[in-house]
Amino acid sequence: MQKTIYAEAINEQTNGALTMDAVVKLIEKPKFKSQGDFAFPCFALAKTMRKAPQKIAEELAATIDHPLFEKIVADGPYVNGFLEKQTVSKQIVNAILEAGSSYGSHSFGNGQSITIDFSSPNIAKPFSMGHLRSTVIGNSLAKITEKCGYAAVRINHLGDWGTQFGKLIVAYRLWGNEEKVRQAPIKELLALYVKFHAEAEKEPRLNEEGRLWFKKLEEGNEEANKLWKWFRDESLQEFSKIYALLGVEFDSTAGEAFYNDKMDKALELLAEQKMLSSSQGAEVVDLAEYGLPPLLAKKSDGATLYATRDLAAALYRQEQNQFSKAWYVVGSEQTLHFKQLFLVLQKMGYRWAEEMTHIPFGFVLKDGKKMSTRKGEIVLLEEVLAEAIRLAEENIDEKNPSLKNKQEVAKMVGVGAVIFHDLKNDRQNSIEFSLEHMLRFEGTTGPYVQYTHARACSILRKSSIEISGGSSSGLKDEASWAVAKLLMEFPNIIEKSFLQHEPSAIAKYVLELAQEFNKYYSHVKILADDGELESRLMLVKAVAIVLEEGLRLLGVKAPSEM
Structure with missing residues (x-):
């Protein structure tokens, strides 16, 4: 303003x-x-x-x-x-107290739909730290789009189809134990998957067997289909526990298999527009005019591909949701695929394809290296979250042993630390996994911001004045002005994070606000009983509101006591 x-x-x-x-x-x-x-x-x-x-x-x-x-x-x-410090700080604080958590909202979305394709783990494989990035970036972007007046459609495009399931079926038939799989499905299925790849290096014929069993699955073979469905159901049960911990929900979990009966229509549309040409027996869409390799739509053996499936998915989603924008929160290694996909849809004459965006991100690294499921070199997200919660509880026991709802707060802090550690980084950068750095109560961490929010709430509880509304008369000292100026920035930060698809803009903002508020807290006697007490408390309340809302947009909870 x-x-x-x-x-x-x-x-x-x-x-x-x-x-x-x-x-x-x-x-x-x-x-x-x-x-x-x-x-x-x-x-x-x-x-x-x-x-x-x-x-x-x-x-x-x-x-x-x-x-x-x-x-x-x-x-x-x-x-x-x-x-003019006093006038403007009065305007800002009053605007926040009046708007509450809706402060910083925009209406430029006009209720239009944005489909956001994120998380999308492969079934029958564990949910690793490598899957965290797409999940938390996508979840935060969905919240940010809603803050800007859009209707977010959250889509978990599960990896539940492909040759790897033929390989897994072969591995299970050779070495699997039903009882063991039922007891620890994901752990056992991962062990079988890793064993298959180790054995296939010595016995290459295993790869051919894997392809044959996937072909049987595609043809509706009863045994293959029964095993595939079992692997899928067990995986979804495991994933749902992790999503519940992270506070992530979806409007659709239609995976790759869902589009099996929708791909012929996509191929027919390409054929009708004479966009398909033959290349070494395969069907492709030529993209030479854009300086790109052709999009492979159908293999020489008649099998459809990942690209065909994504074409079918885009057509289906537009039909179902009439999206104004479609975002794909998928790793940077898929950049070429999405360029090809969007250009093919534009060549087909779909204007809406111009509003489709690939939102890439860097890797989670362990000791400087990318994690690999195939080699079993992964860190399981479930174990990380459990350990983060345990360490947070230890921290609380040490600092505030009489805290009520200790376990609930430990969960907020532990899970919040893991999410914040990811989102404070520019999404295109790769990040090094470090549980120790995530959980610090000082520095650029989630617990630091949560603790600052809890401190603001504690000040308000200690005061005899109830701040539920009213009107601030404004403050003009330098310490409070530094805080008020940052509060003024919040709506701009929301818009910036939306336009740049960048949750880190909000994470960096709440860190800066927490730091500025802590400086204010250490320099000013907030509860001093003088003529400005109520205005100072109103500023504190405004900070608490904005910190809580900023954290919410990142998918992090803000305890009022820690």
């Missing part, structure tokens, strides 16, 4: 030499606090106004006058605005 007012004042004084949008985009945050709250560079005006940027800055600084600003000064080619 304040930024828009500044832009309007500049626009008015320059007779609309630039559009309002252009002015808003040009306004920066000065490098140093002493330079003010907003800086507008005048370079873009030099051509139309036929003056030096420095001269334009001097003229604007002399003519702009607004009660929201304490002063406007020229700083070389920049016009710097200093907000």
